[in-house]
Amino acid sequence: MIKGILFDKDGTLIEFMVMWHQVMTYIFDELEHVFHMDNDTLTALKHLSGYGPEGFQKESMIQYVSTTDIIRQWYQVMTNDSQPASITRKQLMKLFEKHAVRKDIPIQVLEGVERLLQDLKSEGYYLGIATADTLESAEYSLKKAGIYDYFHYIGADDGQYEAKPSPQMAHAFCQQMAISPEALLIVGDSVTDMMFAQNSGAHFIGLETPYNDSNQFIHNQYPTVDKIYKIMDRLKY
Known part of the structure; x- marks a missing residue:
């Protein structure tokens, strides 16, 4: 029973979809314009996340992977060529939390x-x-x-x-x-x-x-x- x-x-x-696509759009925008992440790295992160201009791929990691693990996998991409990342893991976590609680997120x-x-x-x-x-x-x-x-x-x-x-x-x-x-x-x-x-x-x-x-x-x-x-x-x- x-x-x-x-x-x-x-x-x-x-x-x-609408909620998290908007959150991820804000995150990628800040990574580009505030943390000056290069286009190749941004493209790789979007691909890894299943993120596209209009939505997400089926079973994308944003649907089921914890925020901590998303950041871990992103960081592997960001440091793949042994270059220091432009943002720390702690800053990435704050970025997720900041945009997930924005008042304009539907x-x-x-x-x-x-x-x-x-x-x-x-x-x-x-x-x-x-x-x-x-x-x-x-x-x-x-x-x-x-x-x-x-x-x-x-x-x-x-x-x-x-x-x-x-x-x-x-x-x-x-x-x-x-x-x-x-x-x-x-x-x-x-x-x-x-x-x-x-x-x-x-x-x-x-x-x-x-x-x-x-x-x-x-x-x-x-x-x-x-x-x-x-x-x-x-x-x-």
Whole structure:
């Protein structure tokens, strides 16, 4: 019997593409004009990140890799030719956090999210978030979207737990809510979320989006939905 539900955030509850494309546009613009990063390095970072002028590639790292790990991979590109980078890792982290909480960044919940969370909470489910974002940006976006108060737990890139697909955030949620992994449902829109559920010993429902490879969910025989509010029907199994 499912007692707790751990959601991915961006792309699952909150609109992903418009929000993060704007954040990344600001970051790349500042890297170019403030930190004077050369065009070849910028192009390489954009390619690595799956970033294009109009959106992101499917399963891009921005969807599922923690901010800490994005910075690590970026830094490998920035220092690949043994030249010192024009920005430190600490400055990069501040850059992500600065632009992720800008007031002009559009943040909106996906269709049916608030009604779903109301229904789940009224039925007694424990609700949590497991995201690759920093804790500061995760809390900011949840509050701005008006859904922060629905959650009993927020797991994020705060240095306390390993990022998904490590099971640490799921196990921390289970421990806090005093439930077993067998009573946990993980809901997400990426292959990393699916692996997170597998590693955690939890149930999984995949959300089909234009930015993921939902065939992987079907191949692994997991239920999928095309709208997040449809997980209510799946909870009856």
